[in-house]
Amino acid sequence: MNNYSRLLPTTILLVCLGAQADCDYDDFPRMDAMIVSSIGGNVQWNHTPMAGRSFRVAATLEQVKAFYADEWQEAVDFTEFNGWEQILHINKHCMMMVQVKAQNDRYSYGRMLLTNPPASDAGKQALGAGMPVPPGAQVISDMRSDDEIRQGRMVMLLGEEDLNATRAWYEAELQNQGWTLESRSEQPNALVLSYAKGREIMTVGLLRAQGRTQILVNRMDR
Structure with missing residues (x-):
């Protein structure tokens, strides 16, 4: 983290x-x-x-x-x-x-x-579209990486809800989307959730700092 x-x-x-x-x-x-x-x-x-x-x-x-x-x-x-x-x-x-x-x-x-940073985002799909983004969270970065072996996407967000509320939202949302929780790792003010669905894996990292919850969602093929 x-x-x-x-x-x-x-x-x-x-x-x-x-x-x-x-x-x-x-x-x-x-x-x-x-x-x-x-x-x-x-x-x-x-x-x-x-x-x-x-x-x-x-x-x-x-x-x-x-x-x-x-x-x-x-x-x-x-x-x-x-x-x-x-x-x-x-x-x-x-x-x-x-x-x-x-x-x-x-x-x-x-x-x-x-x-180089884009001059305008007009006409482009919203950042984070298709990824699990909690209500009110701000998408900071949306990165895609595709190659011959696997496809991946990593989204960074900032949320106003505390760590426990954000964790609860992801656990409920990903379960509803058919993801299976494989592991949970907890530290003071930090949490990592690892999920699997078919050939895909998703990791959700949460870090509480400076009064906001920082979120990193990493989704990729196996």
Whole structure:
């Protein structure tokens, strides 16, 4: 839950960036001997396609994460999504994200994703549509990731209800939608619910902080 709680403030920052943002892959840090090639646009952030590059590098997963932690210093967040380790950086121009997996004990591979905030959301489907969003909750971020192996979606929200009320809403709502609760993990002011339905899994993470409930909903194919 720690990575999730650190990610929310930077996500909010990205929502507030102006439409004048401009960056490209010349600005994206690369490790020595990193082999990079273009990929199709199979990731969306808030309905905006993220341009992508695939890469392979002679470095461990931890070495890749350490490299970008050093390059981006304090403006970096680490999360997991759809089987990928994610490294997120946001500056005044754009958002850069590295999604990386270990190929073996010597090599890692993944993709470099870059996007500028959209100028307008007019005519687009509401953020969070089709996902379980409690009444009154604010959708902060809506990310989709589709590849040949699996499809995934991750939605971040802020809610006004307390942790217990939010938990009760998700337990009732997901049960009504046919989801089966597989596990529940509780910590002080934090809760993770794991569900399954057919070939899909869904994880709901709740964190109570600063008088609001932060919600992370992650849905993906098995």
